[in-house]
Amino acid sequence: MIGNLLWLLICVGVLVAFARQPRIGAVCYLLAVLFAPYANVADRQIRVELVLVPLLLGLLAVGHRLRLPAPLLPFIAWAGLVATVSLAYEGESNLIELYGTMRFVAVLLIFSSIQWREHDFVRTQYIFVLTAIPMAIFAAGQALWMPWAAGLTELAYHSTNRIVFDQQLDNAEQGYGFRAIGVFENVSPAAMYFVTALAVGTLLFLTVRRSANVNHGTCGEQVSVQGGGTGRYLRDLPTSRLFVGLAAAIAGGLSTLSATFFAGSVVGLSGGALLCPTKRRGLARGLVVMAAPAMVAVAVWQSGQRLDSLSAQFQYQWERVVNGTFFESRYGRGDAVLGDAIKEIAEEPLLGHGIKVTQTFRGDSLYVWAVYVSGYLGSLLLFGGVANCAVLSLRQGLPGRVALLWTLVVCTCGLGCVSLLAFRFGDWWWATQGMIVSIVQDRTLAASVDPARKASTCLGRGPCVLPRQAGSGGLRSIDGGPAVRRNGRFPVPPSCRQ
16 A cells, blocks of 8 residues: 555656756656666556656657657657557457557656756766666665665565566575565666666766866856866766766666676676777776776675585686686577577567567567567667767767667677666666657757757756857857956856846
C-alpha cells in the first residue's frame, strides 16, 4: 500500500513539474524511471514509465510543442517495422513487450521536442553521475547481503517474471556471494549503468577548467565570454561531489562481479580520456582515474581471500576478460545461451520474427536481439539512426562529447545485454540523444534566422551570452553601446533583474 502511494505521488509530481517547466519535469522523469518502485495493481506490477510516457506526450501535443526532427525518422521507421511484423503474428504477439519497446522511441520524441540549452544538458549528466552514490550504497548492501538491502530489493525492485533475483537469492542461501543487481534486476545492466556513470563522470571531471573572464548573462548565470572553454558549464558544479560519484561508480561496479564492468570500464575510461579537450592535464588525470579501478580491484581481491566464493567469482570474471573468453557463454559453440536465437534468425533474415511470445532466449545481446526481432532491414534502420546520432554529436562541444561517449559505452555493452532497451537504464540513452537533437535543431534554426547570433548556453528563458563586437573583439551592451566593467564584472541588464 505504501509503495503504491509513493508510486502515485511520483507520477503526479513528474506531471506537475513537466506541465510547469518541461525541462525540469523531464529530468524528474529520468530520476523517477531510475528509482521509482513497482506499483502492484491486481496482481500485476506496473512501472512508472509505462504510464508517464503517453501522458507526457499528451501534454506536449496539447501545448503544440511536439517536433519531429529528421534524425528521428530512422527510429520511427524501425518502430513501425517491428510493430507491423509483430502484429502479423495473430495470437502470438507480445503486446506488453511491444509497447515497452516502442516507448523508447517515444522518449526520444519527448526529449527532442523540448528546448534544451547546453548548460541544462551538462547539469543533467552531472546529476546522472551523482545517482551512482545511492545506487552504489544499495549495490554494496546487496553484495554484502545486508537485511535492509535484501528486503528493499524484494519489496520494491523485484518483479515476478524476472528470475535473476531468485537465482541470486538461492546462491546467497547456499553460501555463495550475491552479485549486486541494483534496481535493474540483472547483473549486466547494473554493471553497464556503473560503467556509464564512471565514463561520463570521468569526462566531466577531466573537462573542469576555471575561467578567468566571466560575464553575467541576461539570466543571471555566469558565462565565459573570452576563452573560457568548455569548463564554463561546470563552474558552478562542485567537483568534489563528482569525484565521490566516480568512486561510487567504481565500488558499485565491482560489487556486480561482472565481466561487463571490467571490460566496459576499459572502453569507457579510455573514451572519456580521449574525448577530453584538455589534453595534457586530461591525460595525467586520466591515467590516475584509469588506474583507480585496478587498485581497488586488487584490494578487493586481496580482502576476498577470506571468502572463497567471492574470490573465486572475482577471479573467474577477471580471467574471462583477460583470456578473451568473455562472450564464449553467449556466442560460443555448443550450448551457448544465444545459440537458438542465432539459428532462428536464418528463418526470417530480412524482416525478423517481431516481438512475439516465444521460448527462445535472445536477451544477452543487443545485436542478436535486433536482428532476431527486426531482421537485417530493421537492424540497418536502428543502428543507422544510432550512427546518425553519433555524427550529430560531433562538433557540439562538451555535450556532444558526452553524448558520443554514451553511444560508445552502450554499443560496447550491447555485446553483453540489450543495452539500448535496458530496464531503467535505456531511457537515459534515448533522452541524452534527444537532448542533442534538440540542441542541434535549435542551433540550425538560430543560424538560419540570424547567422551572427550565438546559441545560448545557460539555463533560463532568454539568451545568456552577450555577442562580441565585430572587429575589435570587445563586448557591446544591450543598447548597442560599449559594455563597461563594474567591480570586475559586466552589469546584468535591468530587464532580467529579479
